Amino acid sequence: MARVAEEGPVFPELSAEDCEDPGPTLIESLCMNCRQNGMTRLLLTKIPFFREIIVSSFACEHCGWMDNEIQSAGRIQEQGVRYTLRAASRQDLNREVVKADCAGTKIPELDFEIPPFTQKGALSTLEGLIDRAVAGLEQDQPTRKAIDPDAASKIEEFVEKLKKLKDVETPFTLVIDDPSGNSFIENPHAPQKDEALTITHYKRNAQQDITLGLQECTEEEKPQNNIEDLRNEVLQFGTNCPACNAPAETNMKLVQIPHFKEVIIMATNCEACGHRTNEVKSGGATEQLGTKITLRITDPSDMSRDLLKSETCSVSIPELEFELGMGILGGKFTTLEGLLTDVKELIVVKNPFFTGDSTVLERSKKLREFGQKLDEIISAKREAHLVLDDSAGNSYLQNLYAPDPDPEMKIEKYERTFEQNEELGLNDMNTENYQEVDK
Incomplete structure (x- = not known):
């Protein structure tokens, strides 16, 4: 019999101080091991600084069989994500990891790969992922030794190599590639950049969209508006609120930024929970050269400069010693003060490792000091440099002396590297001298 929780949010945030938490929902269900009835516990919750998840745990009192898994309850993200971690110490084994069921896992040094959809989603640590892989390989070893001793011996040797990874005698690489964008590896050095962790956001290909069950818009469903109509019209389309998942409307408008280019501004306002969000995307093509803008902040008036940060900036x-990677915070059209305020909110205010049971005193102290230094920069009590590096060349910072040069701002154009072109999907793109193949 399922227990119905009292009225409240569908996905309450994890909190050790919430005494009125209704707890998990209990569902009597079939044990796939002994065919008797066991008990499944479902917990719908929200991980701060991440997103909604469903944690399920099954236990059978008849045979002792137990199982658990985690599933994302939020929407599939607009871009896939690839985490590459260079583990070099035992501290790296304690990093928290969220691995979705559609994510693939690789350890290149051992030529080891766990394909997507072969394991259930998990909320664990790096050490826990290794233990889970070892348990999966050892599961059928007794039968395998009786039927195919040679294969069993090779698997046993490989299992020993996996177990040695936990000693971290030599560094190794862990790659989690999730086309849904719902996986996560902790950065224990926040707000500083993690030199051992590389996060890459990418556009899914057609096969990944098919695997995730996504469908492309047909030609008949595509909007037929021309560019002049878009400049004079605010378009609306239905979506789901990223905070409460309720139906909401997103407004989209094409805007011309003076001395720059056209951009697309999108804003969502949820009437159910009041959550508001906005995002800016470039309305033009990728520039031939990347752009690096460096501003020396010396006066409070600098905080009023208009700023466009694209999703590739x-x-x-x-x-x-702070760096915010591309894709984080998305695209924004705001002021310099607004950007720094959003950075502080992202790193200090909404950081789950700053409050609650997961707080580490030393880390909490560093985050608090970082927030104080940001406040000093915003109030112009501390001089600093802000660097916007956009490999696509679609970011912008207002020149207060336009059309004359700004003495405090330096704009550099540069040739993209092969790796940067790869991240932007330009290396395999061909827009001229191609022939259409008849199907």
Whole structure:
């Protein structure tokens, strides 16, 4: 018999101080091991600084069989994500990891791969992922030794190599590739950049969309508006609120930024929970050259500069040894003060490792000091440099002296590297001298 929780949010946040938490929902279900009835516990919750998840745990009192898994309850993200971690110490084994069931896992040094959809989703640590892989390989070893001793011996040797990874005698690489964008590896050095962790956001290919059950818009469903209509019209389309998942409307408008180019501004306002969000995307093509903008912040008036940060732009403040990678915070059209405020909110206010049971005193102290330094920069009590590095060349920072050069701002154009073109999907793109193949 399922227990119905009292009225409240569908996905309450994890909190050790919420005494009125209704707890998990209990469902009597069939044990796939002994065919008797066991008990499944479902917990719908939200991980702060991440997204909604469903945690399920099954236990059978008849045979002792137990199982658990985690599933994402949120929407599939607009881009896939690839985490590449270079584990070099035992501390790296304690990193928290969220692995979705559609994510593939690789350890290149051992030529080891766990394909997507072969394991259930898990909320664990790096060490836990290794233990889970070892348990899966050892599961049928007794039968395998009786039927195919040679294969069993090779698997046993490989299992020993996996177990040795936990000693971290030599560094190894863990790659989690999730086309749904719902996997996660912890950065224990926040708000500083993690030199051992590389996060890459990418556009899914057609096969990945098919695997995830996504469908492309047909030609008949595509909007037929021309560019002039878009400039004079606010378009609306239905979506789901990223906070409460309720139906909401997103407004989209094409806007011309003076001395720059056209951009697309999208804003969502949820009437159910009041959550508001906005995002900016470039309305033009990828530039031939990347752009690096460096501003020396010396006066409070600098905070009023208009700023366009595209989704391909990284932000860094050298004096604070801080770097925000591309894709984080998405695209924004705001002021310099608005950007720094959003950075503080992302790193300090909404960081789950800053409050609650997961707080580490030393890390909490560093985050608090980082927030104080950002406040000093916003109030112009501390001089600093802001660097916007956009490999696509679609970011912008207002020149207060236009059309004359700004003495405090330096704009550099540069040739993209092969790796940067690969991240933007330009290496395999061909837009001229191609022939259409008849199907």
